[in-house]
Amino acid sequence: MTIPESTAAAGAGPDVSRIPDPHRPGVLARLRDRRVSGWLFLLPLIAFNLFVVLVPSTFSVWYSFTDWTGISSKAKFIGLENYRNLFRDPEFVQGLEHNVLWTLFFLIVPMAMGLFGAYALSRIRRFRLLFRTLYFIPYIVASVVNASIWRSILDPQNGLGDLLHINPLGDQHLALWSVEFVNNWAWWGFLVVVFLAAMQGVNPSLYEAATMDGAGATRQFFAVTLPAIRPTFAFLGLMTIIWSFLAFDYVYILTQGGPAGSTDLLSTVAYRNAFSNLQGGYASATGIVMALISGVVVTVYLVIRKTREWET
């Protein structure tokens, strides 16, 4: 690893280093310098990140400009063709639209359920932990199993689908909403837990003051709770947008993007292009576009956080 800062520090300032200074480290001591050894402690993490994320991501950038199949070592540079094709590809455009719908749904429904659940829990005393645990259980159950649970409930021959005479996962107009519903069912309890933790950090005297001013529970929620948990709220909004572009499991397991692409997301389109259609370069381009969207969102968030000086 590099040791730039210790050498730079030693060279700075007037030359007082000739005077024997008990605090000035020798070469050996400098290796034990915390600033240097710190990077040694970070080395394993960096190595894992390098091999699993950074190097393949960098390759992906390169492959996105090629006609790479994903399984052979041959890849011809074709410039921006993959990217030009993406925006002419109805599957990609449809997937992008579904991702936007997915984001909007997850910004509204689970956030509202999470806020309601957490606020209700923060204002009761008995059974608070019990409810919290119960809401959280679907989140810890594997997506493959959750999907299976709902597939049987929504089944058009046997379950709710039969009762309501609908085919939630097989109908082109219902399928995307059904998958979102199932994913949200597993998800909203997580938001309750996070919001509740944030709400418990709110200074109780604010509530006492609001009560004295005659504010009811609803008023207190909007005037005290919501402003106080704003950083958590903003962070979860950001993560919801990012996670919505990462969503894959529930669609792949429940509908594989069907019927007729009505549940396809960018992630499932990319997956199919990579592993069924053997278009690794094209799939890489899809991945890059997804990453760029996340990147823009993260950057906007970081800038806002810096200017507003929210503590984390």
Added chain:
Amino acid sequence: MSVAVSPDTSARRARGGGTAPAGGRRRGFPIGRTAVYVALTALAIFSLGPIVLFFFNALKTNSEYAADSLGLPTSWTWSNFTSAWSQANMGAGLWNSLLIVLGTVAITCVVASLAAYALARLKVRGSSAFMTYLLVSSALPSQMFLVPLFYMWARVGLYDTRIGLILIYCGLFSPFGTLLLRSFLLGIPREMEEAARVDGAGELRVFLQVVLPNALPGILTVALTTGLSAYNEFLFAVTMIQSDSKMPLSTTFFTFQQGFTQNFTLISAAGFIMIAPMLILFLLLQRRFINGLANSGMGGI
């Protein structure tokens, strides 16, 4: 009332002062406390109902399921569990999952605690930029690096091996473990560490003998959340493992369910076998689970 009171005077006054108007009675929701409990119970049924139903379905016979898929079983067909166990090859799946989860947890804990120590305690130049990098890299879509990773793993012989999947999981989950453990380490007082340093202990010794023992509760939380993620993970498991004999439970179950789409009773039994270990572990150690996972959404990561 005295003049010299602490900052939260209004709280004290409201609670303690008998003359304050809201002193005795806590104001609840406008529609009353009962309505709140009713709503919370409805949400609990919404959360848990489908899982309970799934359990009931695992105990029904096929004809019973066909007649009534949303009700209680009349005869309790426990043999569904043994049939599912053998037909879905769940023994092998469980064994593979155990190896994969333990391997991932062990390596991730070591990697994350070393890194967290550096980020929390050693004055690493550029550490905040590095943490931002970790945050950004964990927000990258898997589809961005999945195909080249698949190719790399195939080239070096890690494709379709359990160790290959373990290494991927370590790469994926160690940033979160690091950030979680870092915030835990920030809460441990520095005095003992400084004392050890004065006594001439090197960083490795300080880390192993002073910091690590104090960080055990935090490491347990990291182990639990990492273990849960590795156990439930689907995308990389289905992509990187091809042989039936090496599949973890998530893909074992997925494959079984794809093949037996009509036999919901056996699918339910198999699903229940898959979630049982995590459900038990969660109910036993739920606070550690929840604290760890909740931190991932707090903005502190």
